[in-house]
Amino acid sequence: MDKRLTDALEFANYSHTLFNQKKLAHQKFIDSCVHYHNAGKFTITQQLITFCELNKKSIILLDDNNIPVHIDNVSKFLKIIKEKYNNAISAYHTEYQKITSSKTVAGIINV
Amino acid sequence: MSKGILVFAFNNEQIDYIKQAIDLANRAKRYLGLPTTLITDIDIVNDAFDSIIKFSGNTYMTQKTYRNGTDSVKLNFKNCARISAYELTPYDETIILDSDFIICNNDFLKCFEQDKTLLMYHNSFDLTGSREITNEFKWISDTGPKFYWATCVYFKKSKFAKIFFELLEHIYENYSYYRVLYQLETRVYRNDFAFSIAAHILNDFVSADSIGEFPGTKYYVTDRDTLLELDNDKILFLSEKNTVVRTSQLNVHCMNKFSLDKIL
Numbered sequence: 001m002d003k004r005l006t007d008a009l010e011f012a013n014y015s016h017t018l019f020n021q022k023k024l025a026h027q028k029f030i031d032s033c034v035h036y037h038n039a040g041k042f043t044i045t046q047q048l049i050t051f052c053e054l055n056k057k058s059i060i061l062l063d064d065n066n067i068p069v070h071i072d073n074v075s076k077f078l079k080i081i082k083e084k085y086n087n088a089i090s091a092y093h094t095e096y097q098k099i100t101s102s103k104t105v106a107g108i109i110n111v
Numbered sequence: 112m113s114k115g116i117l118v119f120a121f122n123n124e125q126i127d128y129i130k131q132a133i134d135l136a137n138r139a140k141r142y143l144g145l146p147t148t149l150i151t152d153i154d155i156v157n158d159a160f161d162s163i164i165k166f167s168g169n170t171y172m173t174q175k176t177y178r179n180g181t182d183s184v185k186l187n188f189k190n191c192a193r194i195s196a197y198e199l200t201p202y203d204e205t206i207i208l209d210s211d212f213i214i215c216n217n218d219f220l221k222c223f224e225q226d227k228t229l230l231m232y233h234n235s236f237d238l239t240g241s242r243e244i245t246n247e248f249k250w251i252s253d254t255g256p257k258f259y260w261a262t263c264v265y266f267k268k269s270k271f272a273k274i275f276f277e278l279l280e281h282i283y284e285n286y287s288y289y290r291v292l293y294q295l296e297t298r299v300y301r302n303d304f305a306f307s308i309a310a311h312i313l314n315d316f317v318s319a320d321s322i323g324e325f326p327g328t329k330y331y332v333t334d335r336d337t338l339l340e341l342d343n344d345k346i347l348f349l350s351e352k353n354t355v356v357r358t359s360q361l362n363v364h365c366m367n368k369f370s371l372d373k374i375l
Contacts, residue, residue: 016240017354020238023240024358027236028360034221036221039224109347109356
């Protein structure tokens with residue numbers, strides 16, 4: 001096979017694997033950010049954290065299914081979601097760095 | 112409230128579903144701390160299971176194409192016992208799992224932290240990322256309702272769940288009618304379709320929210336992809352397009368039974 005074509009196909013394979021593993025890492029991060037409280041489902045976002053920071057008293061939050069959920073101890077709730085979010089984004093960051101710093105398919109999948 | 116996993120395993124000429132179920136039970140114990148009950152049609156004793164129930168009901172057999180990458184073969188397939196899950200389960204809260212599910216984390220425990228009495232996956236994630244996005248796993252037919260996966264179902268003993276499973280029995284018994292009504296292409300009874308039709312009916316034929324979304328994401332590879340390595344919670348797959356994908360700490364539905372059988 002023409003070397004130019006071989007190189008191109010090899011790069012395409014690397015590019016696809018890189019893209020796919022990045023997409024997977026991001027989905028895993030989103031999954032890790034889900035927190036259940038009082039039977040409500042919350043995807044933890046920076047916006048949710050900031051909102052809770054600003055409302056330290058008892059509040060009602062709209063969960064992912066648009067159900068209003070009462071949060072009686074906001075400080076405790078905030079502490080849990082912050083910790084969960086920090087762990088998730090830290091793991092995502094580590095994985096992302098490992099994936100993107102690998103220059104071969106073998107390097108990427110050995111993450 | 113008792114909680115546990117329910118797995119159905121009916122071996123055929125080539126696929127050892129019970130071997131898969133044993134691995135699933137061991138993983139359920141390790142990652143979820145949950146017991147597993149096996150439903151099967153043969154006499155078996157195995158410590159991996161909390162209990163084993165010999166299914167004496169109708170084990171209607173059909174033929175299904177099993178793929179292993181580029182190869183394929185038609186084999187017998189017994190898949191109608193699942194509609195009896197409500198009566199068979201020894202648990203108050205049950206997670207039904209296909210035996211070809213590879214548990215690698217504790218995400219399924221989130222089922223017990225919410226209020227809905229029935230959860231199923233609608234959304235799913237093709238791990239290989241190399242196939243065109245189709246409607247195959249979005250809708251049950253071109254004009255049909257939402258597709259729900261029967262491979263992974265949570266239910267709590269309740270009036271609603273009982274109605275759901277009784278409705279499934281009705282759909283199963285009248286499948287030829289529902290197949291035409293919902294314009295399903297395949298004549299073979301398929302649990303995913305029956306569960307999706309039941310969900311559609313119980314949602315009053317619209318997109319209501321009686322059925323909750325199962326926690327996390329349903330990651331899958333099809334039977335055209337191959338499982339290459341399985342090392343605790345790390346899995347390596349080869350896609351049909353010859354690209355590789357590595358997962359870590361993700362629950363994966365591996366539809367290629369042959370490659371799973373080989374690795375276990």
